[in-house]
Amino acid sequence: MTATGTRYLARVCLWGLLLSLAVVVVYPLLWMVLNGFKTNAELFANPFALPHQWGLGNFAAAWDRGVSSYLATSVFVTIVSTLSTALLSAWAAYGLTRLRVPLEGPLTAVVLAGLMLAPTVALIPLVQLFQRLGLYNSVWALVILYTAFRIPFTTFLIRAYMVEIPREIDEAASIDGAGPGYTFWRIVLPLCKPIMASVVILHVLFAWNEYLFAMIFTSGAGTQTLPVGLTNLMARHGTDYPVVFAGMAIAALPMVLLFFGGQRWFIRGLADGVGK
Template structure:
């Protein structure tokens, strides 16, 4: 009896937790179909007339262009940071060399560097080397801040993969790069998915560097676009809500695609040695 009561309490808490998470999202989606008057007078009621044009207006107001830019920069940055983290984590966790501890300190020291403290230096550097106002510049700079944390996660995961796999491959004549690509990387799908989701979310929501490093309106990202939808005197709040819904779609889609690998990455440690 006590177990059943405990089970019911746990289920009830999980349902409550799900409601707390999804209720604001549902409210935001419904608000995107309202008029401004309905939003302020009847914020919790369904729209009397569904204003589908709010989403179309938000897209035409520039969200479409900003959306494309965000996809390009976020995908490029995520691939760049995750792949480099894999390259860094493999030798640190599975190969013996004299300067290993130094490299660990250097890479993980990046976790203590706040992006805000480096924005001026990065702005000047991007100007000098020609990365200012470019997709490549945004990919490299935003991706660089994701590398230390991703390296830490992947390094921990690699340490739990049996070293005997590498040794067996080396005995069979495989080289280091073959072991990495054909053995380690296939086993790393869960942790790679976890790092990719974390990186994708962070870069997709990046506002500071998008404002500082991108000058052309045609290259601005979606967080900047949402800020631009707010007028200096008046704001179409329902259109802004529609834009926010559009902006949240890729994050939801990426998580749904990678959720199984993401959960495995959080719970699995690979092949124990």
């Protein structure tokens, strides 16, 4: 086989692999959305067929059965925890890379050691702590937990990006009279837009889909997020599965739009940061 034939065969195999991966990822989402338009009888008769009638009745039913409340809670928890995690992690990364901090090495090791802490290990003491603080069964419990457990990872990503920014920029700002706060907000942070976008997308995906903390630390329609709330749509007897699929489609839509909308920034941030 010639060199041209080998390259052509390798390209065909690569495109075949990518197409197979796309089918594996897209088909379950498409199947879920299509089943949201069916009735229970249609679903059990042939779950892989197209709906006989197209209507938004199941989506309206899911919305009225609590998905609207769960969606609002998920949006609040996700936005607040994303902002707090991104800003605190950026501050920590800035201090560890741009400032002269006593015991910088041990502090960096302590922050990164948080990556090895499994959330399940701390569940019992955390429940007792939040009960004593009066934060148990509140959205603020989830905000604090999501922020605390994601700061080590996001700090690691931002720090890897900030290390590559020349220190001469800070020195020039200092000569012009800029303090650390001004340098961080007006100079360093804008240069970190790609990695910050990656951090935001990763945290939004985590907070939106997190189930364990949301199940243990909240109860009731006013505090439960979408992953936990969707389980309430399933009854012990006579579950209306198309309504459940409709609710799942509503929950998945914002994340799909977010990822495809921020895909360019997400890939650029990870490639320029961790890839260096």
